Amino acid sequence: MGPLGIKHVVVSLLLVALLAFRLQAGTAEQHLSSDEIDQANARLIELITTPSSSLHAGAASLTLPKPLGPRTLPLYAQPKAKILLLGRGGQVRAAIATVDTLHIPDPSQKVIRFTVASAAEITPERVLVVANHSHAGPRLPSGLAMRLAFGDAEIKHAQLIDLFDKLTRKALRHYEPARMGLAEAAMPNYVGGRAKGAQVSIDNKIRLALLQSKHQRTILWSFAAHPTLVNRHHPKSDGDYPARVAHLLQLEKDADFAIFLPGLTAQATPATVRQVDDYAALIASAVSGLVLLAENNMQSEARVHATEMEISIDPALPIPLIGRPFVLAPWATARLGSSDRKIKLLQLGPLRLVGLPGEPSHALIGSSAKNAWVVGMAGFGMGYLVPPEDAHRPPERDLVLLGAGDAQRVKELIQILRDGGAQVSNRTHPGQ
Template identity: 25%
Template sequence: MSSRWRRVLSTLLPLTLLTLGSAYALASWNWCGRWSERAPVLLGQVRAQGPLRAGAARVPLQPPYPVVVAGYKPPRPEASQADVTPQARAVVLAAGEVKVGVVSLELLLVPDAVVAAVRERAADLGLQGVAVVATHSHSSLGGYDARLVSQLAGTGRYRKAAQEAVVAGASAALHEAAARLSDVTLEVGEAQEPGLVRSRSGGEEPDGRLTRAVLRGAGGPVAELLVFAAHPTVVPRERASLDPDWPGRLSQLREEQGGVTLVLQGAGGNASISFDEGEGVEKARAYARTLAGLAERAAPGAVGETRLAFARAEVALPRPDSSRLVPSYSRAAGDNFLCTSASKVTEVGALTLGPLELLMLPGEPTVGAGSVLLRRTGATGVLGLADGYVGYVETPERVEAGEGEARRQYFGPALLERLGTGAELAAQAAGFTR
């Protein structure tokens, strides 16, 4: 090596090391600051009892093709079409002067910004509560979440047009549902098939329970709510077409009998499908057909005078914690990265519909976390992926041990306790009968 190059290297090397050291120090600075701890705050509550009315609607989403396919880590394909068009499905429930809307989107998740925009556009409907939930399909459109962590981890590069398509579809479904209110009766049933699910990462085993609620009008079913927990990851990865996976296909099958079917994810962040029939997309079709049969087995019984209640509680989140997600030497930088996308508050909801008392969480509660919440509140079920997204929710013991879904949880062991305290407040406000 010539003396000239030795001089160049002797100059560049210290500068390079200084630059890297400065970048590391800057990234490791505590940009998160302090996160306050406070009691949950009740955001709203309504209760009614008496004759029930309901309206439902299904509206296709209009993705701005070509659009990124959400659900998995990069690189992600772009889709220019859909095998089965993702839908927005909504039901509006009314008793007395109380009206509540639930809209289900065939998406991976629903961020706070989408929830807020949907509620804003539904303000003219006179609804005292609006819940926005995702089916958690890992092969539907992305690009609608502006948070950096979400863009990198699941939903792909943010595009305002994609977010607008999601909000517009949800708003249209709610408006159409509200315009179709009619007298209905409520029927509720359950069936169970453990062989359809399995634990993905240890912990408490999922039981394969499906809860079915039918809102039946004079001319037949108006709407049906199906609560079941299994990751919609049956459709193969790296596809160039959008697909709502088994939840979309299940809704379609059930809707052949009339009405609109909303598929709601239960507590099952560590539940993964255990099903061997078919390959590729056919496997998703077969799984949907099997679940449609399970829904038939959940023969619903009529409910008398119906309770309807809805409550929301705001919860202060713990500080983000990347200790299980990144190497120890980059822990501080990892915390800072999570803080750039994390809100300091979230909300927990509670919905009472006849005998159903359902908690609504903004994330993916594992089976174990769901069991904790059921014991604390007396709820009949826990819904995930509702009104925001804070990631996985695992039990504190498993987070501290680094087990289960802890390696995917963005927050520390205190997350479930914070959400549980808010769930207790919301459940009490919604009249849970514990």
């Protein structure tokens, strides 16, 4: 057995040792409680009743520090940290902070949120922190199990604090009135299913928001294809295709900043082209075309507001030999590096972002709309959010986040928050 096999066994044994002594409760369908529906509707009303005023924005980007350890940075398209400050009437109301990395564990997320909030003079709940999910990106400080699985941290919390303080203050210097526009297009040939021989539904659209101010041109864009074209064991710390797309858009002067938000990435992978530079060139060309479309529907008045809500779910890990998922005890979950149960919400003019910890699937969540995106990796969950019928499919099989009942509840919650109040049953169900 090689080193990787030994490491996998050690991690598996550690996970089993940390498990609570109960199985995930069957496959009985569970629904949102009346209180949860009321809370979701209250958050939705909070977003859509925020006063509209003059949109302001300011962005900044900095290369991440050289990784601790043997890995180095690539010559170009280096992994970066980025920030976008958003507000109305001149006052910062929200921020989006991203890191070109696989995931952002809870301690690192809190460090980033509090650092940005302090510099921008907003509350931490108004800072949406997202990993671009590049598998070869630098590792942030995490729990013991994740260190055993992926390796020690390559960036320290002190470096994150310094980095995001500088980023936020830099973005504040460029914070000014802006206009925004939206566009989207299907890219069916360039995203496909990860499970071999299985037919799963995939979100194939690229979605884009353009923010144009006097001195900056910033793109928010979202796509479902997993950033796995560069292996996580690569000798260089790499931001995968999203970092290359940003680099190309800057070279072509299509954007000063291009901020990638992973979409419904569970079960989705780059298709047709597997060489990372070629794939990035194709995606960058599509994004560039969407910029032209977005320019035709720009607006300067916007609602800007951010909030969050907690959902009561049991994080579950399947044990293949048993065939049923175990439920983690809260203390065990914390030691694995995650206690995030919050859904983040950000209203930006006509666009609503619904940020989930972990990786949602199209089969569970359904299609995002042009003006309502579901964003994965917005916080650190334990794995994939897929429907029960897909929980056995590799490669997601070993890191399915939700049991069957919780999967249905998350689906119903997203319908409310994304679709603006989809009809969800209010009746009380047995066992709730």
